[in-house]
Amino acid sequence: GLCLIIQILTGLFLAMHYTADISLGFSSVIHICRDVNYGWLIRNIHANGTSIFFICIYLHIARGLYYGSYLSKETWNIGVILLFLLMATAFVGYVLPWGQMSF
Template identity: 85%
Template sequence: FLAMHYTADTSMAFSSVAHICRDVNNGWLLRNLHANGASFFFICIYLHIGRGMYYGSYLFKETWNIGVILLFLVMATAFVGYVLPWGQMSFWGATVITNLLSAAPYIGTELVQWIWGGFSVDNATLTRFFTFHFILPF
């Protein structure tokens, strides 16, 4: 439902989020449930990790490693969702966090440019992040 009213364009993203909150019936409620639901999901994940550590589930290496991979995928989904409103914090968050990947030896710069879709965080980045945020949970 939120995706029907969101526009993944740098000049329209912030306005489309404001439109969802102000003009769409119960859009403010759905957006807040979506954002706070993600936070609650992370609380559940951290409780699950704590339980796994308490009971020694990390001894099952394959299962534990799959869980770590899933944690990183959920964190990536949450990060790209954080960028979508395209406020100042979203823009600079995308810039700083994606630039951390430039520290990877040999492929860092190319990896960052591939994620950005160019030489800076722009329309291509926002479109890619919207696509990832929509597809990764499936």
């Protein structure tokens, strides 16, 4: 829960300073890192928080496999759908800076 809250808060802060334009996306990320107070820190917390969040999710899935939670098919299928939605959201967040790795 804490990882998700941190991701949402840092994401909202970054969204306030982000320019959603293909030609200005990368420049706005540079602006956040260089000109916004502690922008570099918030961006790094957001980027590394994603990895920590997915580690927590994978541990949750492993626990579900260990305890046989997959036997409740409806609950397990909803969890799988949520996992795919989180992966899609992470992919979109990865592409947003429009850097070299976004293509």
